[in-house]
Amino acid sequence: xxxxxxxxxxxxxxxxxxxxxxxxxxxxxxxxxxxxxxxxxxxxxxxxxxxxxxxxxxxxxxxxxxxxxxxxxxxxxxxxxxxxxxxxxxxxxxxxxxxxxx
Numbered sequence: 001x002x003x004x005x006x007x008x009x010x011x012x013x014x015x016x017x018x019x020x021x022x023x024x025x026x027x028x029x030x031x032x033x034x035x036x037x038x039x040x041x042x043x044x045x046x047x048x049x050x051x052x053x054x055x056x057x058x059x060x061x062x063x064x065x066x067x068x069x070x071x072x073x074x075x076x077x078x079x080x081x082x083x084x085x086x087x088x089x090x091x092x093x094x095x096x097x098x099x100x101x102x
Contacts, residue, residue: 007049014041065101069094 018038030038054066072093076086 003052007045010045011042014038014045017041065094065097068097 054070055061055063069090073086073090076089081089
């Protein structure tokens with residue numbers, strides 16, 4: 001629950017920063033270094049959520065069938081497969097890994 005609360009607060013904070021910038025600065029421009037940081041915040045937060053859900057959890061770091069599915073998805077993307085094929089490959093590999101390991 002703490003992780004989800006943290007992620008939620010960070011997401012809200014991201015939107016507050018995006019809205020507060022123009023309100024606080026008025027007609028002035030944001031510094032050059034701030035624009036790329038603000039643009040990348042949502043992607044970084046989503047990546048952190050995916051990494052936490054894939055490799056971790058309340059019990060700490062662990063490797064399971066989801067990791068095999070993520071690997072299959074990465075391989076399919078590297079081969080420039082359509083998104084439908086990527087999703088199906090990840091689901092099939094995850095299911096087969098769970099079937100074999102469990």
